[in-house]
Amino acid sequence: MKNPLGMAVLGLLLESPMHPHAMAATLRERGMDRSFKVTTGSLYDVVRALVREGWIEARETVKVGARPERTIYGLTAVGQQEFTRWVDRLVREPQPEFPKFLSAVSYLGALGASGAAEALRERADRLRASLDEMRGAHRDALAQVPRLFVVEVEYAVRLAEAELGWVEEIIGDVESGRLAWPEGA
Amino acid sequence: MKNPLGMAVLGLLLESPMHPHAMAATLRERGMDRSFKVTTGSLYDVVRALVREGWIEARETVKVGARPERTIYGLTAVGQQEFTRWVDRLVREPQPEFPKFLSAVSYLGALGASGAAEALRERADRLRASLDEMRGAHRDALAQVPRLFVVEVEYAVRLAEAELGWVEEIIGDVESGRLAWPEGA
DNA sequence: CCGCAAATACTCGGATTCGAGCGATCGGAG
DNA sequence: CTCCGATCGCTCGAATCCGAGTATTTGCGG
Numbered sequence: 050m051k052n053p054l055g056m057a058v059l060g061l062l063l064e065s066p067m068h069p070h071a072m073a074a075t076l077r078e079r080g081m082d083r084s085f086k087v088t089t090g091s092l093y094d095v096v097r098a099l100v101r102e103g104w105i106e107a108r109e110t111v112k113v114g115a116r117p118e119r120t121i122y123g124l125t126a127v128g129q130q131e132f133t134r135w136v137d138r139l140v141r142e143p144q145p146e147f148p149k150f151l152s153a154v155s156y157l158g159a160l161g162a163s164g165a166a167e168a169l170r171e172r173a174d175r176l177r178a179s180l181d182e183m184r185g186a187h188r189d190a191l192a193q194v195p196r197l198f199v200v201e202v203e204y205a206v207r208l209a210e211a212e213l214g215w216v217e218e219i220i221g222d223v224e225s226g227r228l229a230w231p232e233g234a
Numbered sequence: 235m236k237n238p239l240g241m242a243v244l245g246l247l248l249e250s251p252m253h254p255h256a257m258a259a260t261l262r263e264r265g266m267d268r269s270f271k272v273t274t275g276s277l278y279d280v281v282r283a284l285v286r287e288g289w290i291e292a293r294e295t296v297k298v299g300a301r302p303e304r305t306i307y308g309l310t311a312v313g314q315q316e317f318t319r320w321v322d323r324l325v326r327e328p329q330p331e332f333p334k335f336l337s338a339v340s341y342l343g344a345l346g347a348s349g350a351a352e353a354l355r356e357r358a359d360r361l362r363a364s365l366d367e368m369r370g371a372h373r374d375a376l377a378q379v380p381r382l383f384v385v386e387v388e389y390a391v392r393l394a395e396a397e398l399g400w401v402e403e404i405i406g407d408v409e410s411g412r413l414a415w416p417e418g419a
Numbered sequence: 420c421c422g423c424a425a426a427t428a429c430t431c432g433g434a435t436t437c438g439a440g441c442g443a444t445c446g447g448a449g
Numbered sequence: 450c451t452c453c454g455a456t457c458g459c460t461c462g463a464a465t466c467c468g469a470g471t472a473t474t475t476g477c478g479g
Contacts, residue, residue, distance in 0.1 A: 052465080053337040060341050070428050083330075084337045090467040093429070098465095119428070137345055139338030140353040143360050143397075145268075146333045152238040152269045153324030154386040156245050160322055168325040175328050195416045201339040204400055211396030215389055231380045237435080255458045275437040278459070283435095304458070 050102060055095045056139075057085050059104065059124065059132040066108050066123035069096050080186060084201055096122060104128030150212075162230045166223045169216050176213045180206065235287060235320075240280045242270050244289065244309065244317040251293050251308035254281050265371060269386055281307060289313035335397075347415045351408045354401050361398045365391065 061072050069092055076087050099105045100122070108123045124132075150172075157165050187202045222228035246257050254277055261272050284290045285307070293308045309317075335357075342350050372387040407413035 053332070053334055056337060056341065060344070063344075068428080074427095081340060084332065084340045086332050086467095088467050089429075090431090090469095091465085094466070113427090132341075133344050136338050136341045137349070137353050139334050140342070140345070140350070141356045141360075143357060143364065144334050146331075147238070147269065147271050148331045148333075149238055149324050149329050151386055151390060152241060153321050154389050155266060155269045156241065156317075156321045157325070157385060158382050159245070159248075159318050160325070164322070165325070168322050171326045172328060175326075179328065196413055197343050197415060200342060200404065200413070201336055204339050204397075205336060207396050207400045208393060211392050212389075215392045219385065228381055228385070230382060253458080258458095271437095273437055274459075275439090275461090276435085279436070 050098060050104075050135075052091065052095050052098075053139075054085050054087060054091055055099055056132065056135050057081060057087070058092075058095060058099060059128055059135070062105055062122060062124040063129065063132065066121050068111075068119035068121045069093055070119065072096075080190070083205065099128070102131075104131050158230070162223055166220055169220045169223070173213060173216045173220065176209060176216065180209050180213065183209065235283060235289075235316075237276065237280050237283075238324075239270050239272060239276055240284055241317065241320050241324075242266060242272070243277075243280060243284060244313055244320070247290055247307060247309040248314065248317065251306050253296075253304040253306045254278055255304065257281075265375070268390065284313070287316075289316050343415070347408055351405055354405045354408070358398060358401045358405065361394060361401065365394050365398065368394065 057076055058072055061067055061075060067075070073087055073089060073092055076082055076085065081087070096105070100107065104125060105122045105128050106125055108121045110118045110120045112118050160168060183202060183206050187199060187206065190199045190202065219228065242261055243257055246252055246260060252260070254274075258272055258274060258277055261267055261270065266272070281290070285292065288310060290307045290313050291310055293306045295303045295305045297303050345353055368387060368391050372384055372391065375384045375387065404413065
């Protein structure tokens with residue numbers, strides 16, 4: 050069990066039993082799809098894996114109208130424990146991450162000084178836009194639920210701000226020549 | 235071509251032709267394995283994919299002693315262009331990323347106020363350690379190569395600092411009660 | 420009351436990722 | 450000179466991931 054989507058599933062089932070499709074819908078409704086990549090394919094795989102591990106179990110299968118059956122899953126006792134352990138571990142232990150931008154920055158040289166500045170300026174613009182959006186979403190959410198349920202957005206905003214700050218600084222350094230382009234870079 | 239390791243391969247071949255094993259070794263030597271996840275299995279897959287796309291090509295296969303053959307790859311003209319385009323795109327367009335910590339933070343509630351504070355304190359410690367290490371690596375590297383080749387470490391440091399700052403702040407908020415635990419969270 | 424878009428609920432298979440393993444060879448201690 | 454561990458260079462299969470597709474059904478504009 051590595052896929053964080055599994056954690057989201059456990060988190061939902063903690064509240065009440067549910068069928069996979071409803072999980073996806075709920076996650077998206079709550080904007081959790083900003084924290085997890087929630088794709089239907091993976092969801093069904095993850096649910097199957099959780100059943101295999103014995104962390105969740107099928108409770109009943111219901112048929113509404115003549116639509117495909119909905120299998121409703123619920124948390125087991127083990128599942129409840131494991132959920133907490135899982136969250137705890139992920140909070141305690143920083144894991145090495147490899148954001149795509151980090152890899153690209155390693156090769157900034159390939160763009161040339163002016164090309165790099167240009168590209169970075171565009172990134173900065175886009176970052177500002179997405180920051181605005183996040184701040185808006187945060188404000189809206191905060192009006193409806195306690196802060197605890199929105200902290201992850203605060204975190205995301207902080208990281209985005211840091212990135213934007215860095216990008217702006219580097220643009221300045223490139224333009225002023227403080228970040229020099231050795232020949233052949 | 236999505237795997238950023240492919241970009242690293244192109245970057246290396248830009249300097250000189252090379253065989254896969256040497257690529258892995260070089261990347262690790264230069265500490266690029268902080269920017270890319272470099273696993274041998276994926277490396278060979280990626281090289282094969284790049285050949286298929288016509289961005290790199292086998293130049294020769296050499297046999298030193300009676301060891302397995304080494305196939306040496308070199309960049310094609312197309313590959314050179316695509317490398318730049320690739321870097322440019324990744325710099326310009328922020329991509330939604332899903333760090334594991336972000337997903338865990340969404341469920342901080344499950345740890346309880348004191349449990350969350352505890353776990354966050356441990357994370358903070360680890361972050362401080364890894365920051366020290368990064369700063370050391372940066373200083374060492376800067377003594378040997380122009381700054382341009384080390385900017386990605388500066389970026390990583392910035393992000394880590396931002397995260398640490400946020401974590402410390404949240405610990406304070408939890409302990410002071412500014413971040414309240416609604417019942418049943 | 421007809422038709423068409425959106426929602427419901429899931430399956431399937433191709434693509435990707437990766438780590439464990441494998442066979443060989445080299446360097447150096449004894 | 451011979452044995453052992455480290456290094457070399459790569460292959461393979463198991464696991465995972467995910468988007469496109471399927472088939473029904475509800476809702477609603479005209």
